[in-house]
Amino acid sequence: MRKRRLGRTELMVSEVGIGGLGIISNILPDRQAGVDTVRYALDRGMNYIDTARGYFDAESVIGLAIEGRRDEVILSSKSYLRSGALAYRDLETSLATLKVKKLDMFQVHHVQYKSELEQVMAPKGALEALETAKREGLIDHIGITSHHTRVLAEALETGRFDTVMFPFSPVEHEGFEEIYRAAKRFDVGIIAMKVLSSGRLTAVEEAIQFCLAHDIAMCVLGCTTREHVDRDIAAAEAFHELTEEQKRNLCSQGAGLAEGFCRRCRICEGLCPMKIPIADVFRCEDYLILNATYARNEYRALERRADDCLGCGQCEMVCPFKLPVRQGLQRAHERLNRGKFEDMAVNFLHKVKLYDLARKAYFSLGGKLPER
Ligand code: SF4
Numbered sequence: 311m312r313k314r315r316l317g318r319t320e321l322m323v324s325e326v327g328i329g330g331l332g333i334i335s336n337i338l339p340d341r342q343a344g345v346d347t348v349r350y351a352l353d354r355g356m357n358y359i360d361t362a363r364g365y366f367d368a369e370s371v372i373g374l375a376i377e378g379r380r381d382e383v384i385l386s387s388k389s390y391l392r393s394g395a396l397a398y399r400d401l402e403t404s405l406a407t408l409k410v411k412k413l414d415m416f417q418v419h420h421v422q423y424k425s426e427l428e429q430v431m432a433p434k435g436a437l438e439a440l441e442t443a444k445r446e447g448l449i450d451h452i453g454i455t456s457h458h459t460r461v462l463a464e465a466l467e468t469g470r471f472d473t474v475m476f477p478f479s480p481v482e483h484e485g486f487e488e489i490y491r492a493a494k495r496f497d498v499g500i501i502a503m504k505v506l507s508s509g510r511l512t513a514v515e516e517a518i519q520f521c522l523a524h525d526i527a528m529c530v531l532g533c534t535t536r537e538h539v540d541r542d543i544a545a546a547e548a549f550h551e552l553t554e555e556q557k558r559n560l561c562s563q564g565a566g567l568a569e570g571f572c573r574r575c576r577i578c579e580g581l582c583p584m585k586i587p588i589a590d591v592f593r594c595e596d597y598l599i600l601n602a603t604y605a606r607n608e609y610r611a612l613e614r615r616a617d618d619c620l621g622c623g624q625c626e627m628v629c630p631f632k633l634p635v636r637q638g639l640q641r642a643h644e645r646l647n648r649g650k651f652e653d654m655a656v657n658f659l660h661k662v663k664l665y666d667l668a669r670k671a672y673f674s675l676g677g678k679l680p681e682r
């Protein structure tokens with residue numbers, strides 16, 4: 311696999327890497343299936359694994375997969391927590407769960423709003439704690455992830471982050487230039503995520519090539535099976551430089567494919583009298599395709615939800631993509647608010663240690679993996 315330099319970390323990363331949310335055991339027949347996918351990806355030359363405290367059992371699956379192979383992997387995890395003490399504790403848990411002494415990278419996860427960035431950057435905030443962890447030798451580098459390009463650009467301008475990860479695809483590329491300028495100034499390593507726009511883009515090769523045609527280090531993809539690994543590697547290996555016109559063509563094809571897709575620009579949220587995190591509601595709905603329990607948990611954790619909508623329509627007046635936001639919120643709420651009994655059953659099965667058995671039965675009776 312071809313490798314690229316991950317900015318000032320000086321790490322050489324494979325052009326495509328493994329995203330931890332794809333190998334969690336509740337979307338696979340069992341935990342071993344995730345272990346096999348990760349090991350297969352390493353065998354095929356992927357050398358970067360991105361995971362998170364919030365990705366169910368991804369860290370323990372990866373911990374099993376990399377046993378005896380630590381030196382083949384550039385390993386990164388991340389935490390949602392903003393206070394220094396809690397983020398540091400999350401890092402310790404990640405190290406223990408992944409069964410490693412050190413991580414190549416730890417990222418501040420999903421920093422969506424300026425107020426969250428302020429918490430991260432404040433004295434005794436997450437960043438200060440991670441800088442301490444870096445001095446102590448628990449991590450080598452610190453990264454930040456978000457869907458909010460303006461917040462990311464502001465974070466990068468502090469010069470305190472080594473890497474940045476954000477959604478980037480032919481469908482979702484607004485704000486790239488702003489992040490790119492800030493990243494280049496401080497030689498920050500750029501990682502693309504949501505390259506297939508949460509499963510909307512089925513033209514995998516074109517999507518990966520679009521990303522790699524930009525001056526980024528790599529794409530992280532949620533590989534669930536060996537077939538996904540093969541497909542992503544084939545796309546990266548077939549990469550050739552694209553002309554500006556080819557990039558523009560891909561963008562306009564992407565725009566067509568993404569009809570009704572919220573680009574998370576958040577222009578509408580500033581006008582919403584109920585302060586509904588509209589882009590986050592749609593993000594949670596997108597997760598349903600990958601993992602319904604994860605999607606619903608994320609949705610329940612939002613401070614305001616779609617059923618708080620007053621129907622005033624202010625959001626639709628400013629949405630540059632002319633999305634029918636009210637209708638979309640109603641649909642998202644209906645889809646995300648289901649399944650309480652299903653979740654209770656899943657939790658019970660976990661508790662009585664019968665979850666893996668039940669999953670196996672589900673698959674042997676014809677249950678299917680979600681499409682990517
Ligand atoms: S609904 Fe429209 S304005 Fe609001 S975040 Fe999505 S794309 Fe942007």
Ligand code: SF4
Binds near residue numbers: 583621
């Ligand atoms: S229609 Fe609903 S989501 Fe849109 S601005 Fe009004 S209250 Fe907010």
